[in-house]
Amino acid sequence: MPGASVSIRDVVVTYPGADRRAVDDVSLEVPAGEFVVFLGPSGCGKSTLLRTINRLVVPDAGEIFVDGNDVRGASPETLRRGIGYVIQAVGLFPHMSVAKNIGVVPELLGWEPARIDARVDELLALVALDPARYRTRLPRELSGGEAQRIGVARALAAEPRVLLMDEPFGAVDALVRTSLQDETKRIHRALGTTIFFVTHDVDEALRIADRIVVMNAGKIVQADTPLHVLARPATPYVEALLDTRDTVRRLSLLRVSDALSQSERSPGDAPAIAADATLREALALLLAGSTQLAVADRNGAFVDFASIRAALAASAAAA
Amino acid sequence: MIANASGFFVGLHVEDLGVRLAQHLLIVGIALAVAFAIALPLGVLAARNDRVRGPLLAALGVVYTLPSLAVFALLIPVFGLGLVTTEIALVGYAQMILVRNIVAGLQAVPAPMRDAARGLGMTDAQIFAKIDVPQALPLVIGGLRLAAVATISIATLAGKIDAGGLGALLFAGLDRDDPSRIVTGSLAAAALAIGVDAILRRIERVAIERAR
Ligand SMILES: Nc1ncnc2c1ncn2[C@@H]1O[C@H](COP(=O)(O)OP(=O)(O)OP(=O)(O)O)[C@@H](O)[C@H]1O
Ligand SMILES: [Mg+2]
Numbered sequence: 001m002p003g004a005s006v007s008i009r010d011v012v013v014t015y016p017g018a019d020r021r022a023v024d025d026v027s028l029e030v031p032a033g034e035f036v037v038f039l040g041p042s043g044c045g046k047s048t049l050l051r052t053i054n055r056l057v058v059p060d061a062g063e064i065f066v067d068g069n070d071v072r073g074a075s076p077e078t079l080r081r082g083i084g085y086v087i088q089a090v091g092l093f094p095h096m097s098v099a100k101n102i103g104v105v106p107e108l109l110g111w112e113p114a115r116i117d118a119r120v121d122e123l124l125a126l127v128a129l130d131p132a133r134y135r136t137r138l139p140r141e142l143s144g145g146e147a148q149r150i151g152v153a154r155a156l157a158a159e160p161r162v163l164l165m166d167e168p169f170g171a172v173d174a175l176v177r178t179s180l181q182d183e184t185k186r187i188h189r190a191l192g193t194t195i196f197f198v199t200h201d202v203d204e205a206l207r208i209a210d211r212i213v214v215m216n217a218g219k220i221v222q223a224d225t226p227l228h229v230l231a232r233p234a235t236p237y238v239e240a241l242l243d244t245r246d247t248v249r250r251l252s253l254l255r256v257s258d259a260l261s262q263s264e265r266s267p268g269d270a271p272a273i274a275a276d277a278t279l280r281e282a283l284a285l286l287l288a289g290s291t292q293l294a295v296a297d298r299n300g301a302f303v304d305f306a307s308i309r310a311a312l313a314a315s316a317a318a319a
Numbered sequence: 320m321i322a323n324a325s326g327f328f329v330g331l332h333v334e335d336l337g338v339r340l341a342q343h344l345l346i347v348g349i350a351l352a353v354a355f356a357i358a359l360p361l362g363v364l365a366a367r368n369d370r371v372r373g374p375l376l377a378a379l380g381v382v383y384t385l386p387s388l389a390v391f392a393l394l395i396p397v398f399g400l401g402l403v404t405t406e407i408a409l410v411g412y413a414q415m416i417l418v419r420n421i422v423a424g425l426q427a428v429p430a431p432m433r434d435a436a437r438g439l440g441m442t443d444a445q446i447f448a449k450i451d452v453p454q455a456l457p458l459v460i461g462g463l464r465l466a467a468v469a470t471i472s473i474a475t476l477a478g479k480i481d482a483g484g485l486g487a488l489l490f491a492g493l494d495r496d497d498p499s500r501i502v503t504g505s506l507a508a509a510a511l512a513i514g515v516d517a518i519l520r521r522i523e524r525v526a527i528e529r530a531r
Contacts, residue, residue, distance in 0.1 A: 094454075
């Protein structure tokens with residue numbers, strides 16, 4: 001099922017007793033199927049803004065529409081059953097098996113047991129876990145990374161058109177986090193679900209976002225593609241938060257195919273690199289002691305320092 | 320020695336024991352059932368409401384510390400001798416233990432777990448049934464176990480006020496200076512407490528295993 005568009009209009013949230021707004025007049029238009037990342041320091045209002053979408057937090061002012069429908073139109077429970085929700089590891093129910101956890105929302109929706117079982121197996125396969133091995137396990141019998149995959153599977157169980165993820169990979173180590181990010185991207189491409197993803201990890205945001213929403217003190221400071229945010233930070237705050245002068249960081253968003261040069265003569269014994277590798281990887285290979293890299297499956301194409309520099313300049317100009 | 324011992328066992332009042340044991344179980348069973356029916360809503364309310372919790376636990380604590388004999392003495396002028404006075408006293412005692420453990424059990428449910436349940440679209444009733452109850456169950460059963468053991472012991476006082484039970488056997492022995500009745504009554508009450516404790520302990524372990 002393809003994603004839904006989400007429209008956030010002039011939303012304000014003030015918690016009882018707080019002296020300042022947790023979300024301060026935020027508006028954001030999100031087209032169907034976009035992967036949006038809320039990025040910002042602790043306490044800037046990312047979770048609060050996220051939780052207004054499924055009405056876990058009720059705004060004091062403003063409106064939110066999912067696919068054009070006001071989220072206040074149905075009961076909160078009905079709304080939430082149609083919106084996936086993933087939080088850090090503690091979110092799995094320890095007294096329920098993996099299958100029971102994944103089947104929570106379908107069960108709330110009254111699906112037949114046979115249909116739930118089939119869906120559980122399908123989802124386990126989707127998050128790359130063997131159904132036969134994992135179905136009957138309890139959450140305490142899972143690694144942190146596996147538990148998070150189950151959390152994602154559970155959120156996707158009833159084919160939601162919007163998925164909310166609140167620092168879902170904050171509790172796993174860097175290596176596992178990278179693979180979970182890749183899986184999430186793959187699932188996003190496969191399903192087309194609109195995803196809202198909260199993180200304060202800049203590299204995570206750059207890796208997975210279609211659009212990064214940079215927040216500070218309850219406000220949106222900039223909302224743009226990763227490349228544009230890096231190339232054209234809207235304020236000194238964004239520049240500092242993302243360390244935008246870090247050229248290597250920008251190279252990790254560009255592909256070898258963005259920096260091709262053509263040569264007549266054969267590249268000789270130059271090392272090969274894939275066209276969809278990042279320029280950051282290409283740079284690392286060049287620094288290891290080559291003057292140019294042959295691009296695999298592109299006859300005669302190569303990258304070198306000059307073509308990388310040109311691609312970097314072009315990306316800044318385009319942004 | 321051996322002759323003495325076998326004579327001692329022959330002297331046990333086995334013919335009364337069955338009836339008295341059944342009465343005792345009934346007294347304790349009614350007390351625990353009524354006490355739990357009251358403690359559950361009180362416990363849920365106290366766990367959810369900070370302003371109720373403190374005063375309620377304090378009040379129940381006062382009841383709990385009253386000497387049981389004094390409580391019987393205070394109730395008899397109003398409710399007379401017999402089962403009603405016994406049950407009121409027992410329910411009062413069990414209340415503190417049950418409510419305290421229900422509150423502790425519910426408060427121990429991690430907030431993010433309930434948040435996830437709400438975020439997935441559970442209603443308050445569904446969160447209670449599917450998350451709070453299984454998570455709080457070990458502590459609630461633990462409370463039930465402590466209350467059962469205390470009630471079995473205090474319920475022997477019922478024998479003194481014409482409500483029957485193992486205490487009747489015990490007090491009859493005291494009145495008639497008949498050690499075999501005293502021993503039979505005491506041993507049976509102790510065995511009952513130990514047995515019930517063991518059974519509930521086992522159930523508690525299963526609940527812990529399932530809540531983790
Ligand atoms: N339930 C609440 N009651 C009162 N204040 C709250 C509540 N939740 C959050 N706040 C406050 O609102 C502000 C925004 O909090 P929020 O949780 O949205 O931040 P965040 O960006 O998600 O931070 P983090 O990265 O630490 O999760 C903070 O000042 C926080 O202290
Ligand atoms: Mg947060």
